[in-house]
Amino acid sequence: MSIADYIQNPTIRHDWTMAEVQALFNLPFNDLMFYAQSVHRQFFNPNEVQTSTLLSIKTGACPEDCAYCPQSGHYNTGLSKEQLMALEEVLSNAQKAKDTGATRFCMGAAWRSPRGKDFPVVLEMIKGVKALGLETCVTLGMLNDEQAQQLKAAGLDYYNHNLDTSQEYYEKIITTRTYQDRMETLESVRGAGINVCSGGIIGMGEQANDRYGLLMELANMPEHPQSVPINMLVAVAGTPLENVEKLDEIDFVRMIATARIMMPKSYVRLSAGRENMSDETQALCFMAGANSIFYGEKLLTTANPDENHDRILLSRLGIQPEQAASSAPSHATDSASGSAPVSDSFNGVKFTNAAAS
Numbered sequence: 001m002s003i004a005d006y007i008q009n010p011t012i013r014h015d016w017t018m019a020e021v022q023a024l025f026n027l028p029f030n031d032l033m034f035y036a037q038s039v040h041r042q043f044f045n046p047n048e049v050q051t052s053t054l055l056s057i058k059t060g061a062c063p064e065d066c067a068y069c070p071q072s073g074h075y076n077t078g079l080s081k082e083q084l085m086a087l088e089e090v091l092s093n094a095q096k097a098k099d100t101g102a103t104r105f106c107m108g109a110a111w112r113s114p115r116g117k118d119f120p121v122v123l124e125m126i127k128g129v130k131a132l133g134l135e136t137c138v139t140l141g142m143l144n145d146e147q148a149q150q151l152k153a154a155g156l157d158y159y160n161h162n163l164d165t166s167q168e169y170y171e172k173i174i175t176t177r178t179y180q181d182r183m184e185t186l187e188s189v190r191g192a193g194i195n196v197c198s199g200g201i202i203g204m205g206e207q208a209n210d211r212y213g214l215l216m217e218l219a220n221m222p223e224h225p226q227s228v229p230i231n232m233l234v235a236v237a238g239t240p241l242e243n244v245e246k247l248d249e250i251d252f253v254r255m256i257a258t259a260r261i262m263m264p265k266s267y268v269r270l271s272a273g274r275e276n277m278s279d280e281t282q283a284l285c286f287m288a289g290a291n292s293i294f295y296g297e298k299l300l301t302t303a304n305p306d307e308n309h310d311r312i313l314l315s316r317l318g319i320q321p322e323q324a325a326s327s328a329p330s331h332a333t334d335s336a337s338g339s340a341p342v343s344d345s346f347n348g349v350k351f352t353n354a355a356a357s
């Protein structure tokens, strides 16, 4: 099948090859953007983005050695070790996130895996955030089947666990766990019926093949992750990647567009790195099919654009924050459906556009 045929009728594929991903990624930029837009509009309203707010519920001193991460206990980044945040503080942060318009609240912990008396507290956090009417997401490191089922029973909607890069580059970035460990946790999450949020980081000194490899691993999982965060490395002083060469932002946009084409029904999140990105690059990412952002002035430990800046940017682009009701795709839906219209009015004046019919 040619790329042009696939774009007309995107199917959910789990057999992407490196050669195909490479060909897509390296299309002339305008063709790539056109294809990504064409796919995006068949499944989503192109003028809506989903908004998630992050909170670090347990910061620093992580036993893992992820070379990008300011929270690893292996590096001195000036972060001090903190205990698990109190339930009330988490809930008051969640309420604030809801009041500013976020629909999903993501709680992150700097753990290899959740253990001991902290895990039941996290379950209470999930129940409490859910009761506020927010979607829930956590990222707690490795899980076993039983933990995944407990999270599901507490009302968890999404579990974030990134593959981060290709199988080949992974061991240059993390030595304290394997790619297979990552895959197994994702298996437990899927098995429990929790939506999977899994993506990666680019700008870590990886080669082009590692970017294609990451996209291939994500798309060739038994189901496409419902949410795919694409992070641009935030180079933090004290981490081994602090002086890595800066990424070409056009490649970042290409990564988003290629993810959009390969995983047509997934939410593709323009994730870490927006603080160092121009508004224009972000606009290109939305054109490329990104339809989710982290919203709020902090990611886990580093800065993100503040809400006011984002409100202005989205308004300049005519993009609306997506409302909660339509933002949780049902788990395990792998068939294509629907088609989104283009805007068909201008200041209340209706106009006809062939693409809208």
Ligand code: SAM
Pocket: 068, 069, 070, 071, 108, 109, 110, 111, 112, 139, 140, 141, 142, 160, 161, 162, 164, 200, 201, 231, 232, 233, 234, 235, 236, 272, 273, 300
């Ligand atoms: N400890 C858990 C884990 O590793 O799964 C959860 C928290 S961890 C901080 C979540 C994700 O944040 C990582 O998988 C990585 O993709 C992303 N991340 C961490 N530091 C980053 C950085 N400096 N720049 C971009 N993304 C980063």
Ligand code: DTB
Pocket: 054, 070, 071, 108, 139, 160, 162, 199, 200, 229, 230, 231, 234, 271, 272, 299, 300, 301, 302, 303
């Ligand atoms: C994801 O893919 N990116 C978020 C979230 N999932 C947990 C985290 C980004 C962290 C950036 C570095 C920091 O703020 O500590």
Ligand code: SF4
Pocket: 062, 063, 064, 065, 066, 069, 070, 071, 072, 073, 109, 110, 111, 112, 141
């Ligand atoms: Fe720990 Fe997660 Fe950071 Fe790795 S990315 S050091 S596991 S908090």
